[in-house]
Amino acid sequence: MTETAPSARQPGVTRQRCARCVLSAPFPNIKFDVEGVCNFCRDEVGARSDDTAIDRGRARVMELFAARKARGATYDAVLCNSGGKDSSYTLKLAVEKYGLTVLSFTLDNGFVAPAARDNIHRIVDALGVDHITVRPALDVFKSVVRAASMLPIYGEQSLTRISAGCNACISLVNTTALRLALEKEIPFILAGFTLGQIPANGIVYRNHYRFLAESREASMSRLRDAVGLEVDRLYGVPDSVIDRAPTYPYNINLLCLESITETQILAEVGKLGWKRPSGLDGCSSNCMLNTFNNYVHERRHGYSPYELELSHLVRKDLMTRSEALEKLADQPLEQLPYLVKSLALSPEDLATLGLSADGQVAG
Ligand SMILES: [Zn+2]
Incomplete structure (x- = not known):
């Protein structure tokens, strides 16, 4: 074949x-x-163990949500909202199916498609939830994406599921969500990942921050060498926040518990006003940088x-x-010139990536 x-x-x-x-x-x-x-x-054994993990995840989620205390004026969950179809649908599930009081949070990495931003606003308005946007210092973030794209920053195993550039961004989303949850004493962090994007043991989990920091110290150390100490400001949670937190939030990926096709998800979020942004690659419904990250991953x-x-x-x-x-074939490579200019890649980096000085795919 x-x-x-x-x-x-x-x-x-x-x-x-x-x-x-x-x-x-x-x-x-x-x-x-x-x-x-x-x-x-x-691998039938692997498929069966996925089904077991989903059943176990579902039972655990019901147990955790049932045990949650009345939160009064505060939130049950912070939801990482990329503006894509999956996180929009996860927000709908959280509010309508599970009855949670949610704080929606978007990390603006400077490449959120304007139409995706409009989607975020329409969805949070339709579901009646509070929303905040966090925009990190983009010069530091872009340096991290450059380093992740050009150097072996992350382990090979993690890169079977995600591009290095996406990993840099998702780690930042996870850290920022954790900081928000700890600061605001929110017991659950929700994200719209599906199995395939995360391993089956990632449906419901809880990380002690210091354990998490330890597990990613190797990649952080490489990032510090490549970018500078500013990366700790982006990817760290201050000790004062950790020490004050009474407990650690659970991370939950509710979408893993649903058996739903993309067409059905699009129909559901469409009813809330979600529209597919144009000009993005076939695998993203929110981020313009994804095209560059996919290109780099294929190349490397x-x-x-x-x-x-x-x-x-x-x-x-x-x-x-x-x-x-x-979806795999749908890559708007004509956007690479804009993206590599915005990332300020050096002529050497462009040559390594098989791109001309103006960011066109060479040859
Ligand atoms: Zn196969």
Whole structure:
């Protein structure tokens, strides 16, 4: 089985892709059988353990929400709201299905599509929730994205699920949400991740901040070397906040508990006024930088950072294989010149990434 779309790393060269899902030959530890089906699709044990994790997650969520105390004037949950369809739908679930009082929070990384910002405002207005936006110092954030894109900052394992640039941003979202939850004594942090984006043990979890900080110290140390000590301001929670917090919030990904197709999600959020922004790649419904991050990932690793997530949806019959392939192929590379200019990449970095001085894909 061969795929007709050329890889970004080797333009014009076709590569093998699983006949059932969309994982391709460069994906780590992949093997194809005689029918061209990958070992991830043949892994029935893994599929069953996912189902068990979902059942366990559902029971735990019901237990935690049932035990929550009356919060009075404060919030039950802070929700990381990217403005994309999944976090918009997660907000709807939190408010309407679970009856939570939610504080919606968006990290503005400077690349939120204007239409996505409009979506955020329409959805929070429709659901009647408070909303805040946090915009970090963009010069530091862009330096982090540059470093993550050009250097081995993050571990290979984490990069099978997410591009380095997205990882830099999501870590910042998670840290900021944790700081907000600790400062405001909010017991739950909600995000709109699906299985495939996160491992099955990520449906409900609780991290002690110091443990979390320890687990990512290796990548933070590399970031400090590349960017400077400012990264600690972005990615750290002050001791004073940690010491004062009576307890740690639970992170919950409610969308993992739903069996819902993308078409159904779009219909549901559409009723609240959500509209698909134009000009974004097929795998993002909010962030312009995603196109650059995808390009870099393909270039460095030879496969798309969305293959794992989309393959999961295909295996669960929540998306067809051809829909997934269409999403992978939908990359508005004509936006790279604007994006690399905004990130202020050096001529050497551009050459390494196979881009011309003005950010066009070379050759
Ligand atoms: Zn497969």
